[in-house]
Amino acid sequence: MVVSTSTLYDQLIESFGDVKIANPVRAKAMEAFRKNGFPTIKDEYWRFTNLRPFLNDNFVVVNEGLGSLDANEIKACIEEGEIEDLDAYKLVVVNGVLSEEFSNLPQSNTISIRPLAEISEDSTFLDKINNRLDIEKPMNSLAALNTAMFSDGFYIEIAANAILDKPIHVFNIYGYSENVFLQPRNMVVVNKGAQIEIVETYTCAGDKLYFINSVSDLFVDSNGSLTHSIFQNGKNAERVVNHTQVTQQKDSHYANYIYSIPQSAIIRNNLNVELEGSNIETHMYGLYLAGKNQLIDNHSLVDHLFPHCESNQLYKGVMIEGGKAVFNGRIYVHEDAQKTNAYQSNNNMLFSNDSVVHSKPQLEIYADDVKCSHGTTIGQYDAEALFYLQSRGVSEEHARAMLVIAFANDVTSKIPNEALRNHVEEKVSATIAQANVTI
Amino acid sequence: MLSIRNLHANVAGKEILKGINLEVGAGEVHAIMGPNGSGKSSLASVLAGREEYEVTEGEVIFNGKDLLDMAPEIRAREGVFLAFQYPVEIPGVSNINFLKTAVNDVRGHHGLPPLTPKEFLQLTREKQKLVEFDAKLVNRSLNEGFSGGEKKRNEILQLAMLEPKLSILDETDSGLDIDALRIVSAGVNKLRSKDNAFVLITHYQRLLNYIVPDFVHVLWNGKIIKTGTKELALELEEKGYDWLKQESVALDN
Numbered sequence: 001m002v003v004s005t006s007t008l009y010d011q012l013i014e015s016f017g018d019v020k021i022a023n024p025v026r027a028k029a030m031e032a033f034r035k036n037g038f039p040t041i042k043d044e045y046w047r048f049t050n051l052r053p054f055l056n057d058n059f060v061v062v063n064e065g066l067g068s069l070d071a072n073e074i075k076a077c078i079e080e081g082e083i084e085d086l087d088a089y090k091l092v093v094v095n096g097v098l099s100e101e102f103s104n105l106p107q108s109n110t111i112s113i114r115p116l117a118e119i120s121e122d123s124t125f126l127d128k129i130n131n132r133l134d135i136e137k138p139m140n141s142l143a144a145l146n147t148a149m150f151s152d153g154f155y156i157e158i159a160a161n162a163i164l165d166k167p168i169h170v171f172n173i174y175g176y177s178e179n180v181f182l183q184p185r186n187m188v189v190v191n192k193g194a195q196i197e198i199v200e201t202y203t204c205a206g207d208k209l210y211f212i213n214s215v216s217d218l219f220v221d222s223n224g225s226l227t228h229s230i231f232q233n234g235k236n237a238e239r240v241v242n243h244t245q246v247t248q249q250k251d252s253h254y255a256n257y258i259y260s261i262p263q264s265a266i267i268r269n270n271l272n273v274e275l276e277g278s279n280i281e282t283h284m285y286g287l288y289l290a291g292k293n294q295l296i297d298n299h300s301l302v303d304h305l306f307p308h309c310e311s312n313q314l315y316k317g318v319m320i321e322g323g324k325a326v327f328n329g330r331i332y333v334h335e336d337a338q339k340t341n342a343y344q345s346n347n348n349m350l351f352s353n354d355s356v357v358h359s360k361p362q363l364e365i366y367a368d369d370v371k372c373s374h375g376t377t378i379g380q381y382d383a384e385a386l387f388y389l390q391s392r393g394v395s396e397e398h399a400r401a402m403l404v405i406a407f408a409n410d411v412t413s414k415i416p417n418e419a420l421r422n423h424v425e426e427k428v429s430a431t432i433a434q435a436n437v438t439i
Numbered sequence: 440m441l442s443i444r445n446l447h448a449n450v451a452g453k454e455i456l457k458g459i460n461l462e463v464g465a466g467e468v469h470a471i472m473g474p475n476g477s478g479k480s481s482l483a484s485v486l487a488g489r490e491e492y493e494v495t496e497g498e499v500i501f502n503g504k505d506l507l508d509m510a511p512e513i514r515a516r517e518g519v520f521l522a523f524q525y526p527v528e529i530p531g532v533s534n535i536n537f538l539k540t541a542v543n544d545v546r547g548h549h550g551l552p553p554l555t556p557k558e559f560l561q562l563t564r565e566k567q568k569l570v571e572f573d574a575k576l577v578n579r580s581l582n583e584g585f586s587g588g589e590k591k592r593n594e595i596l597q598l599a600m601l602e603p604k605l606s607i608l609d610e611t612d613s614g615l616d617i618d619a620l621r622i623v624s625a626g627v628n629k630l631r632s633k634d635n636a637f638v639l640i641t642h643y644q645r646l647l648n649y650i651v652p653d654f655v656h657v658l659w660n661g662k663i664i665k666t667g668t669k670e671l672a673l674e675l676e677e678k679g680y681d682w683l684k685q686e687s688v689a690l691d692n
Contacts, residue, residue, distance in 0.1 A: 383490075388527040391487050392541040392597060393515035393548070402540070406531025406580075 008055050008181065009037055015061050016148060025126035029135050030148035036141040045139040048326045048358040049297045054239045054266050057209055059181035064096025064117070064152035069175035073205055074102055077173040081201035083231075086419040088169040088199060095174055096152045096184040102171075110162035111196075116185055117152040129187070130217040130245040132274045132303075143243045143270070146215040150185035153214075157189040158196045160221075167197035167227075167417065174212070175205035186216040190224040190252075197227040199420060204238050211239045218246045218254070222277065225253040229420060233427060234264035236293060243270040250277025250306070256284045257415060258298070259424050261431050262291030262323070271300040275337075278308045286315035287411045287424065289404075289431055290323030290355070297326035304337035304367075311341070316411050317348040318404050318428075319355035320435040330362040331372065338367050344374040349381055349407050351400075353438045380439055381407075397433040404432045440465050440502060440636050441605055447496035447661075448485050455481040457661030458497070463605065466633040470647055470672060471640045473658035474680045479640045480524060482658070483609040487521035488514050501605065515541075516548035518604030522594040522611050529581040534593070537581050538563065538600055545601055566599040570626035588619035595626045606630075607638045612646040624649030644676040657683055 013034060020026040038055060039046040069077070074094055091113060092102035098115040105113050119125055135144035158164060174182065190196055204210045220226045232240065248254050260267050273282050288296045302311045317325045327346040348357045361374035381403055389399035405412070405425055415421040441463040448456040455478050463469055473479050485492045486499065488511035499506040506514060529537075542562070543553040554562065567574060572592050582590050591611055598606055608627070612620055627637065627650050639650060647655070647669060655672045657665040659680065664687040665671065675683075 382527070382529075385527045385529050387489060387511060388523065388529070389532075389537070389541075390511040391515055391521050391523075392537070393512050393545040393601065394537075394541055395512050395544065396510065398540060398544070399512075402532050402537070403529070406529060409531035 008059055011059075011061055012145065012149070012181075020148065023126060025129070026148045029144045032136045032144040033141050033148060036138040036144070039139060039141055043139050045299060045328065049266070049268055049295060051241075051266070054211065057179055059179045059209065059211055060176075061181045062176065064150075064182070064184060067095035067175050068177050069094060069173070069205060073175055074099070074173060077175070077203040077205055078102060078171050080203045081171045081173070083169065083199070083201070083419055083423045085422070086167070086169060086199070086417070088167040091154060091168050091170045093154050093170060093172050093184075095176070096182065098154055106164060106166075106168070108162070110159040111164060112155070112157045113168075114155045115152055116150075116155045116187060119155060120150075120152075120185075130219075130247060132247055133215075133217075133243070133245040133272065140243070142213050142241050143215050143245075146183045146185060146213050146243070150183045150215070153185040153187070155187045156196070156198070158191060158194040160191040161193040163195040164197070167199050170198060170200045172200060172202045173205070174203070174210055176208055176210075177206070179209040181211045182213065184212070184214045186214070188216070188218045188226065190220045190226045192221045193223040194221075195225040197417070199229045199231070199417070201231045202234055202238075202240075204234060207237060209237050209239070213241050215243045216245065218244065220246070220248045220252040220254050222249040223251045224249070227255045227416065229257040229415070229417075230259070231424070232258070232260040232264060232267055233262070236263040236265050238264040239266045240264055241268045241270075244272070246271070246273040248273065248275050248277070248280045248282065251279045252277070253281045254283070258286045260288040260290075260296045261427055262289065262294055265293060266295045266297070268297040269299065271298070272303070273301070273311070274303045275305055275309045275311070278306045280306070280309040282309070282311040283414070284311070284313040284315075285411045285414050287408050287428070288315070288325055289318045289320065289428055290325045291431065291435070292321040292323060295324045295326070299326075299328045301330045301332065302342065304331070304333040304340045304342060306336060307338040307340070309337065309340055311343070313344040314411055315346045316408050317346070317357060318351065318407065318432065319348060319357060320351045320432065320437070322352050322354035324356045325358070327357070327359045327376070328362070329360070329374070331364070331374065333363075333365040333367050333370055333372065335366040338369045340367060340370040340372065342370070342372040346376040347407075348376075348378040349404070350378065351381060351432070351435060351437045351439055400435075400437065401429040401433045405429060442500040443497070444499075445497035446485065446494065446499060448481065449493045449495055450481065450491055454495070455492075455661055456485065459658075459661070459663060461656065461663065463636050463638060465604075465636055467654065468631065468637045468639065468650060468652045470652040470655045471638060471658055472642065472655060472672065472675060477658045478661045479658050480609055483521055483607045483640055486519060486607055487511060512544070513548075515601070515603075516545045520598050520601060520603035520606045522591075522598060522606065522608040524609040524611075524613065526582050526590040526594055528583045528585070530583045532581045534579055534581050535563070535577050538597065541597070542600055562600065566596060569629055570595045570599055571622045572596045587614040588616065591615055591619065591623055592626075595623055599626065599630055603635065605636050605638070607640065609640045610642065611639070612641055612643060620646065620649065644672045647672050659684055659687060662687075
């Protein structure tokens, strides 16, 4: 039975209210969490990521919207999340609640951007959430918990064949005066032939502990295209478990870019993509720079169910100051998914003697006519290259940053948006230039 | 310009340089020759500040400053340039951005403002022409996929861009065909002036037909055992090193 972090566990069970019990989807999800508890390292998919130390603090379990940020604090958080030169619509979500006041949303009837709470109590809504996410599995128990308890988040739906002219920059802002356990839920629906780009940043105000257990359901219908970037550069008091569940229909395109730099104590990203048709294209690019007292864990699953699809995954990691990272990529090619092209690669560069990387690229293939590859590397930076740059007058800090940017180039060069690319490269350069190298 | 006095250095606990003395003045070209394993490249490495070499004794004064006290990048900014025997390929770092960073870091060290993009472009074009460097290569990743000759020419382009006071060319002639050797030498000759100095490390007299040295030194067993003029190189070509080794051993005894 459940042994770990019983206080928080009991608290969560207790705060699961009557209204929610009446809803069968939520009740089932809660039952799954009640049974499975928080994931433990006994679960293969959590083997290297022990959540227990991050759940032992006292947290207040809050419903979205009960924060204590004033307008100036919100503005400061927006500023912190800004990406220079990014020409984008602004969607500001404060403590899980969409803020019309601070947002700058597209004025078009082809796109609907609303608080999830507005539609989530609709009796049919819970049937719409991604049923491909198997909440009964112990590995997904946090997603189950979110399903049971979420109260708000953002909902974006773009109408068939509409093309949004600019990206939407989602500012996820949190501010509480006590340690909080948060469970935002977001949903994006891209209808047939529509195209949209979403960029997400996170900012937590103050110095309280934040445990953010978020789930995003993304649907990309046939011929649709969703480009989705997430930038994670939180403070050490932030603990993030982020589950992204994507379902793609035939001829659609989904690209996920995830950048994680110090200092959130723990980041666990689950990215599950279900390819439910033919001729689907899926791209997953990750760049993580794990620093002091930090664990960055990326788990992904790509489920090839139909023939003629292509998935491409490239994650690059840079480890400094004892930072730890986990990569677990799983590509599952079903028997019917002939002519699948699936590629997966994870490369890591160490700048610290105390850093650890657990990398596990997995391929499971049940079809017999596919092109698939997977691989992983872990190595040190090239000392000779560093010396070469220094011998031309480039400082050690700049030289190191140049090598890291060069290493990351396979990922960053894929970022379609130049402002975002510059932003990522700048943040990464600055972090690595200041790093204490021990190797 | 450069005074090396009684320089001793170890690598991995083994003594490689065993008391080098060398004076290089402005406007001079020195050639350092010697058999394999005599310590030629080690000397270049110690001067450029390669970490794995440990100086155990002696001093190196460069324009009145203690060179050994400086980090590699400071040495470069002060005007020491090492053309690598094996230039490093760095995929993902563009040649042009690298040159820009290096030139501006060196300028910054001397209190000069960074070059404007236009000035930088102009300088690059001018120097590229000087060393006959293919413009297409400038926009590629640093040395990635370059031929041996292209890599060496890129070294000379960097040298031309950074305008160092002291250039150490570590076996720049190795792996070059006759045409590339001619181009590289012509580049060096154009860059020679009364204010700068060159130290050429080479195995072959051939290079010295193109770049005529003022002094030729023979390095053996971590020491300079003979110094002469360009005629010494011709003599070495003819007689090899054995007669010098014997002389040196006889002297030591």
